Amino acid sequence: MTATPTLPEMCAALGDQTRWDILTRLGQEAMSASALARVLPVSRQAIVKHLDVLSEAGLVAAERRGREIVYAALGSRLNALAHELDRIGNAWDARLRALKSLAESPDEGRPDSRA
Amino acid sequence: MTATPTLPEMCAALGDQTRWDILTRLGQEAMSASALARVLPVSRQAIVKHLDVLSEAGLVAAERRGREIVYAALGSRLNALAHELDRIGNAWDARLRALKSLAESPDEGRPDSRA
DNA sequence: CGGAAATGCAACACTGAGGTTGCACATCCG
């Protein structure tokens, strides 16, 4: 979590099936990397790397508990991303609607080209 | 967009800076691959590949106009993705809140607090 | 018609993401 991750970085962090597998588990129950490795069909080291990426994106929180480190999924970052994507999507569609209405109503301050 | 893209697939499509550059342009103005190649610092072929990915994800629409193919950014898919991410994020946080309240008041735990 | 402009197809190169294995180090528990 060096700084606020960029939008592509956030999406890239979420663009991997294994990471979603991890997130799904962590969304149900906080657990350690070793525990995840026991449940998922990948090595612990791979899990650790994914957890690093997810942590960098602010999607998981790590908490040291004795000799193990327990991770939990954080919804807040995901909600923030969702909000941003929603805004962008609305902007695109607004643009499309504007173009469409312009095409459908030719007398909107546009020189007459037909009659 | 053969079938509904999976969540990781959608995010992966959005996990590239160049594709965001393309989407940003297409969100402002519909244009062809060649036109994009003139504006962006990558070759037309690279643009075409990215447009294929974006099209597969349902994020852009292609329309043939004469000898060229004009692409436009579609906000609807992005809004749908945003909605899904928001739901998931809320679920995670709900889980966290449930655990926290459970830990603080072990006797008054409620299994479901849905409104 | 003839050329400019756009797309389509294919082979190729390079980098990095994802994954593995092996071992060293830390930490808890019986």
Added chain:
DNA sequence: CGGATGTGCAACCTCAGTGTTGCATTTCCG
């Protein structure tokens, strides 16, 4: 203490994604 158990670090491998170049093909316009 001593053995599990968990984490940390590093070298290594493989392949798909990103990008390039070159050329063939389609399509419009003067």
